[in-house]
Amino acid sequence: MNELQDSLKSLEQSCRRFRQQQFTFISALERTREHAHERTKPVSTLAQVQNYLDHHCHNTTDQGILTLFLDIVRDLSHTLQRLESMMTEDSPASYCLEACRTLLYHNNDLSHIRAKYPHDEVNHLSCNEARNYYGGVVSLIPVVLDLLQQSVTSSQRAQGRLAAEQGAEPARSSRAGPLSNTTATQAGSGAVKKGGCFPYNEAGPWDTTKPAWRPPGPINKH
Numbered sequence: 001m002n003e004l005q006d007s008l009k010s011l012e013q014s015c016r017r018f019r020q021q022q023f024t025f026i027s028a029l030e031r032t033r034e035h036a037h038e039r040t041k042p043v044s045t046l047a048q049v050q051n052y053l054d055h056h057c058h059n060t061t062d063q064g065i066l067t068l069f070l071d072i073v074r075d076l077s078h079t080l081q082r083l084e085s086m087m088t089e090d091s092p093a094s095y096c097l098e099a100c101r102t103l104l105y106h107n108n109d110l111s112h113i114r115a116k117y118p119h120d121e122v123n124h125l126s127c128n129e130a131r132n133y134y135g136g137v138v139s140l141i142p143v144v145l146d147l148l149q150q151s152v153t154s155s156q157r158a159q160g161r162l163a164a165e166q167g168a169e170p171a172r173s174s175r176a177g178p179l180s181n182t183t184a185t186q187a188g189s190g191a192v193k194k195g196g197c198f199p200y201n202e203a204g205p206w207d208t209t210k211p212a213w214r215p216p217g218p219i220n221k222h
Contacts, residue, residue, distance in 0.1 A: 110136035
C-alpha cells in the first residue's frame with residue numbers, strides 16, 4: 001500500500017504539470033482536429049486522441065503534449081491494475097475501481113464527465129469549448145485520480161477497522177473467560193450469558209425473579 005501511495009503522489013505531480021500546460025493541450029487538439037477534418041466533432045474518447053497523435057500531429061510541441069496526456073492515462077491504468085490485484089470483489093473500493101475501469105476504456109465516451117471543485121480544468125475553457133468539445137477530455141485525469149485516491153483511502157480504513165476488531169477480540173475473550181463458567185448470580189443481576197460479560201437471562205437482560213421495588217413505609221390499603 002505504501003508503494004501505491006508513492007505512485008499516486010508521482011501521478012499527482014504529473015497531473016499538476018499537465019494542468020499547467022492545458023492551453024497547449026487544447027491548442028494541439030484544435031490543430032489535430034483540423035488536420036483530421038473533425039472541427040465539428042467533440043474530443044470524446046482516448047482512441048480519438050491517440051489517432052490524432054499517430055496520424056494528424058505535425059509538430060513536436062503538439063506531439064509532446066498529447067504524448068504526456070496519454071502517458072498519464074497509461075500510468076493511471078497501471079495504478080488501477082495494481083489496486084485491482086489487491087482488492088476483493090466485496091471491497092468497499094470496488095465501485096470506485098469499476099468506475100475507473102470504465103472511464104479509462106479507450107472507446108468510452110468521455111463527453112459527459114466534468115471535474116468538479118476544487119478542480120478548475122473546465123473553468124479554464126470557454127463556454128463553447130467546455131460544453132461542446134473538450135470538457136470531458138480535460139476532466140478525465142482529475143476524476144480518475146480522485147477515484148483512485150478514494151479507493152486507497154477506503155481500503156486503508158477497512159484494513160484499520162479489521163485490525164482493530166481482530167485486536168479487540170482476544171481482549172474480549174480474556175475478559176469473558178472467567179465469567180463464562182460462572183453459575184452463581186450476583187445480587188441485582190441476572191445469570192451471565194455463556195461467553196458474554198453482561199447480565200442476561202433467557203427472558204432478557206434483567207433479573208425478573210425479584211419482586212418489583214416498593215418505597216419504604218407502610219402501605220395504605222383501601
